[in-house]
Amino acid sequence: MTPPNALPPKDDGTPNMDYPKFRLREIRDEQGITQAELARRIGVSCGYLSQLEGGYRRVNSDLLFNIVCALNVSLCELYDPMGLMIPEILAAFRGLPQERQEEVLRFAQEQLAEHREDKRTLA
Incomplete structure (x- = not known):
């Protein structure tokens, strides 16, 4: 029986990552904390x-807190x-004509x- 908080695996049995990327391991490694230490905390x-x-x-x-x-x-x-969307966004961007890519980049830079500027004004 699957525990109620278990994510259903994909059809091929791999982990289900169809949720925003959970950076737990990455952050734990960046901070130099062992898995055993974080588990204790x-x-x-x-496991x-x-x-x-x-x-x-x-x-x-509760665990997230x-x-x-x-x-x-x-x-x-x-x-x-955004981690889940990046490959899709890049593929769409690369499919645009050069002129349109330049427009998108200008818009992104303006934003x-x-x-x-908004952050500076609020600070």
């Missing part, structure tokens, strides 16, 4: 943490919602400049 077994990192388990809100606190990161840092 958040109150789960190493369970391994399943979370591998995309085989969902994380509930423990993870965010243990790693001292925000939810935005922990998840990468980034406005965003930076």
Whole structure:
């Protein structure tokens, strides 16, 4: 029987990553924290943490809170919602004519400049 918080595997048996990228392993490695240490801090077994990192388990809100606190990161840092879309976006961009690609890049640069200015104004 599959546990209620287990993610259903894909048809080929690989982890189900059809959710925003969960950067748990990446952040843990960046901080130099062992899997055993993080498991202890958040109150789960190493095996369970391994399943979370591998995309085989969902994380509930209580555990998510423990993870965010243990790693001292925000939810935005922990998840990468654009990670799933990047290959699709790049493929669409590459399929555009050169002139259109240049328009898209100009627009993106304008948006980034406005965003930076907004951040400076708020600071």
